Amino acid sequence: MSVLFHHLRVHQVFGANTDVGKTLLTTALVRASSLTGKAVYYLKPVSTGPLQDADDEYITRFAGPKASSIQSRCLFRYSDPVSPHLAAQREHGADEAQLSIPSDGTLVKAIRSHIHECARATRERAHMYVETAGGVHSPTLSGSTQIDAYRPLFLPTILVGDHKLGGISATISSYESLLLRGYIVDAVMIFREEYYRNWEYLRSYFAERDINVAVVDPPPPKHADPALNLASTDEYYQNIVPEAQNGSVFDLLNHLDDRHANRIEELNTMPKRTLDTVWWPFVQHGLFKEEKDVNVIDSASGDEFSVFNGRRTQASVDSTKSLLEPQFDGSASWWTQALGHANPALTMAAARAAGRYGHVMFPQGSHLPALKLAERLVKSGPGKGWASRAYISDNGSSGMEIALKMALRAYAVREREHWTNEELAQGRPKNLGVLGLKGSYHGDTIGAMDACEDSGVYTCEWHDAKGYWFDPPTVGVRDGRMVVSLPPAIAALTESGEAEVNEGPIQVVYSVEERLDSDLAEVYRAFIQDMLVKITSQGDLKLAALVLEPIVMGAGGMIFVDPLFQRILVDSVRSSPCFSKTVRREGSWSGLPVIFDEVFAGLYRLGMERTSDVLGVTPDVAVNAKILTGGLVPLAVTLATQSVFDAFYGADKADALLHGHSYTAYPVGCEVANESLRIIDGMAKGGAWDEAKAAWRVAEGESPKVWSFWDPDFVGELSKSEAVGEVMAMGTVLALKIAGDSQGYQSHSAQKLLEGLRVAAEDDESSFGINYRTLGNVAYFMLSLNTPTETVRHIEDRIWRTLQPAEA
């Protein structure tokens, strides 16, 4: 939604309070801009009070000799001289207020549209001032406060400081509120009041923060006689904004011009500087070495990045178009976003924990944010009913390393009586491995990689895959029909021998409990039991843990595994005679410790808080991350049962889990996680997703086993599209596999096919580019948990149109 133009400099004027001279100083700016020969646009989005006193009228009255170059405008006007939300309510009456009062979205769209219009109206350099009402946090028409409502526009700001007693505090607090929303504050303006001398204090305060303070002489006292008043006001403006074009207002004007130019210059240089200094994760720099390949993100809001693409389209660009364009964050910034970028509630959570604690040492320590998070996750979250402990770390990969250390130790301790002498001497067993599924991936640190098969894609010199991985059956929609695809070894065991079987529609496929008696369940059981015997009887490797990404394997290519297979795998491992060397204690894990890697799939990414509710089994260890902090800062939590914890418990320090990152349980991360979970819980309990769920319902009143924000009909139709082999949607995720491409991760087919999505649709002014990631021949799109429905429909429409064969 943000806008930025070469030729049109736009500033939004906020006040540190009401009655601090906001309109007066804005008039001075407008007058100064017009005197320098610019076209000037003044916008008061919302005005309250009698028309004859309206700011947009006042502005032109004192604009001086070039007033004709000024266009003044008000978008919404109310006559009651109170806060806009109250004025609107009183004018519309309580009953119709809800319907008639413009929403924040409408307000912001109207402003944006007006700015675009002004930008198109001239090719010469021009200035625009958007004046707000009251203080920074004065309510808008809808009742939200101005800085939150206007934030999507992300206009650089001028703060008018408060010159009165107490005004230092009002000015600094207003500044801090602006910073909390990420606003660029280019300057402060304030009256030169000589008794309290706030300007003096504030000039030095803001100098430390690299912000100019323009000090302007205060206006003369009001005359009772209107004619005298007019004359003295006129003289005042001639003094502070003289036709000779000197003084503090003109200095400020130059400063604002410089800031504007510098901002554009900085954006212009960012692509090259990035290519020169940054080493991107998961990017082959040899393939993306042009400036146009760099996605410069100037700010973000909701699900949108505001990106600078000046260089990309420089040759063809219409010079009156915005240099910043909206771009939908279609990968939810690597699967982390849940509540929109720059969500003020999460910013405040981060700020209050930083303000109370900074970071504090965690071993042997406790602080409220960490304790509350641990309790929330263990007692009423993903760990409910099985976990007893939470171990907090920094990222999903670290969280999985911790999970592996836990499971391997739990296994080793129980099996100690079977160790060889050599193992006893070394203090630990050799050749431990894990059981898992082909296509799984648990993170980029080497220990986490070692729990995955070396497929030749995600690998490195020290990768040493330790384990055995089954090729699992998968599920997806093909040609409008839900199918289960069986790998050859399993298909061979079925009666038909076919690779694709129909187990019913999606709600039936995910009714795992009900499918346990099916023929396919028998096949899975036989296959797994047979394989377990084979694996455990051959080679040196001792299987010590079962490691699964439940429901979907993300990095491996958004592979939706047949949940029945995962359920039976867990059940089989737990009951298999292959793992029964040592008698287990009551209440402890059986077979092997089971790890659920829910880093991606957990916390409603797939529409459910935890995957165990779908599979019908709980793990012994589980890892959550990504959405955990609502997508603001890194954090991971590894949950474990009491029995796993006990494997490390004793009198010897060396037996403890000697794993700890410096910032373990840092208060900022924990507090942001608590706030995210609080907001998400509110959405879940408040029925925020009921509409989406209803679309996936089989019968009226029934709650679907699985559901998605994506429309089921769209998913069905998409799967019939010629270019698409298979589609799957669940929760916020939509994944589609390109037809007829078996190159996997190395493939660029998905990227090529969908390239058109990256830029906004030409024919639609409200359109936006879509930033998406591909995994070889798989493209996926991911939403937040609060993405507006109309946005989802728009994206579906864009995908649909992009995939239609070009007309001959």
Add this chain to the structure above:
Amino acid sequence: MSVLFHHLRVHQVFGANTDVGKTLLTTALVRASSLTGKAVYYLKPVSTGPLQDADDEYITRFAGPKASSIQSRCLFRYSDPVSPHLAAQREHGADEAQLSIPSDGTLVKAIRSHIHECARATRERAHMYVETAGGVHSPTLSGSTQIDAYRPLFLPTILVGDHKLGGISATISSYESLLLRGYIVDAVMIFREEYYRNWEYLRSYFAERDINVAVVDPPPPKHADPALNLASTDEYYQNIVPEAQNGSVFDLLNHLDDRHANRIEELNTMPKRTLDTVWWPFVQHGLFKEEKDVNVIDSASGDEFSVFNGRRTQASVDSTKSLLEPQFDGSASWWTQALGHANPALTMAAARAAGRYGHVMFPQGSHLPALKLAERLVKSGPGKGWASRAYISDNGSSGMEIALKMALRAYAVREREHWTNEELAQGRPKNLGVLGLKGSYHGDTIGAMDACEDSGVYTCEWHDAKGYWFDPPTVGVRDGRMVVSLPPAIAALTESGEAEVNEGPIQVVYSVEERLDSDLAEVYRAFIQDMLVKITSQGDLKLAALVLEPIVMGAGGMIFVDPLFQRILVDSVRSSPCFSKTVRREGSWSGLPVIFDEVFAGLYRLGMERTSDVLGVTPDVAVNAKILTGGLVPLAVTLATQSVFDAFYGADKADALLHGHSYTAYPVGCEVANESLRIIDGMAKGGAWDEAKAAWRVAEGESPKVWSFWDPDFVGELSKSEAVGEVMAMGTVLALKIAGDSQGYQSHSAQKLLEGLRVAAEDDESSFGINYRTLGNVAYFMLSLNTPTETVRHIEDRIWRTLQPAEA
């Protein structure tokens, strides 16, 4: 500095603006408290304006029938009715102002002392109200703003909202400023003004944030006649705070009592809840299972935690003592702190990045915080002169995994022509290992562990040490003398054959360049070259990188390695014929890629920005973390040369560095790092450490090679202490090895010996407990880069006294 009492509830009253009824509403609270029969303390720390109008006088005038139970007090009084900083300046005159105006420290100490006094004065339940001046950000006497100055006291607050036009904004902004400092806001009070109805809006706004809003009828208009005025004011107070003890002020009183009780109850339950749910890093829970073992951190400020130790000392505690005690963060919260806990500049940095971006996807992307950080580190920081790229990740361990992946690949690519057929088929070479030093440790993820020797301490089931590790010579102060301790294999090569050699005082030992021609250098060179031949000619392992913690090996036990040895090791590896199978390209690494793990040692932890300036050689890859964010949030950066980057560059996606964490280069982390580096640069350039440096100077005017905040004489004397085997100090670090204990990490000797430091000195009111960590028989103490000198002296004194043998 924070205080909390069972019997004495203390609240600090802040105003959203001046003239919002702060004193009037505080008077109402005081009156209400006294009517409920409590002893009431009113404190106005700083008062300006004529004495007859002073708040502390006013308070008792209208306190009602129980005014005798009220003690009213003002600590600093100035007659000019302007902001305190201005009043103080005007009263003292510009010249003597600097000397005469109380500092924030003095102010806070005076308040704290007064609160303690009041707490001691009664054992009955009592209330105390501390009223601030003006708005939240009004300047104090020193010129800093109130919420920053008072923050160390961390008193729970009441915010008096602004009922005037614009007051919604002023109230919300003030609230946000309070939150940015972590303050607990227990309630908002505001006048019931019926035209603008701010109270209505704010009540619903704060209800969403779980904060009570007490709405109180506004005072009657002022009479010109003082007698009438007195009567009407008196009647007003009788109405809003009736003797019948009902109405909104009494409701608020009950609410404040509840909050106070809940806070104590929460602190009381935290130890048990923590023991029940949390899995601590690096802690043997079997050894710390009592409530007293849990260090409950209520808040932190500067270098101090404010800890709740109620349970620990419950039996013996004097019930009038504070439940919260100051505790020096003696491990700098696992080596992360540099600028004090809850530093407002870092909070603001976190907030503005969160407000502008949230987190945004980094692959192929760019945003200012990340780009600026990369440029700062590559071009003018630790990477200056050698690095070309910055790879950003989440923690030191991840950063080291990335460093290892880089170095191993760089090696493998160059050696490709020598791969076996099997290796070619697998796509990578086998049996790569690293060269390092015994005692090194690079983090807890398994790949980072694999770069360290398996010493049996930091290990796990999948640890598979890949490499060879030299036993290095170390340096330290013994019996007042700097000595170099040689391992037997090296001692045997010297002329004397002795294990301890004298290479001169510390400045000489760290003059690495000058020592390159010494006899000992020759011995090191011969030893290393000989060993390299031996290692490379035996076994399957191919050495692919040299990995060092330069200067000091932290987790291994604060082992200060002889810098000459590390220098010669790097030189030898780079020039050794053992590693010259393939011809290197101009400008590329020679011998082996060299990794410097500066996670702990870098960024002034040891007094120098980077260790390469002391060693006189730069690495090919280096990792920074910990101090990087000033100690607020996790972040790591791996720096690399162009030649290492080029090893991943090409046309094939699979050749890229396929490593990336979800929150790679998250804006909050990068912006906090930029702000930390900006502040630290300012300190370095502004000579903030000149006094400490001077103490370590050999000659007047000379800059010492190495220096420390710890006093060199103290270090010398400490090393002569009977209980101490060896001491070393550098930068912020002081390490001491307990004499006659060879148990290493498993030992508890250091912990036992220094246990007395954990609680404050009995005989000193300004004393504090010291939270320190030990590494077996090694204890260490770590400062921030801005720890006040008097604090350092106090800690030295405490350590000194604790280590003196108990008198018979």
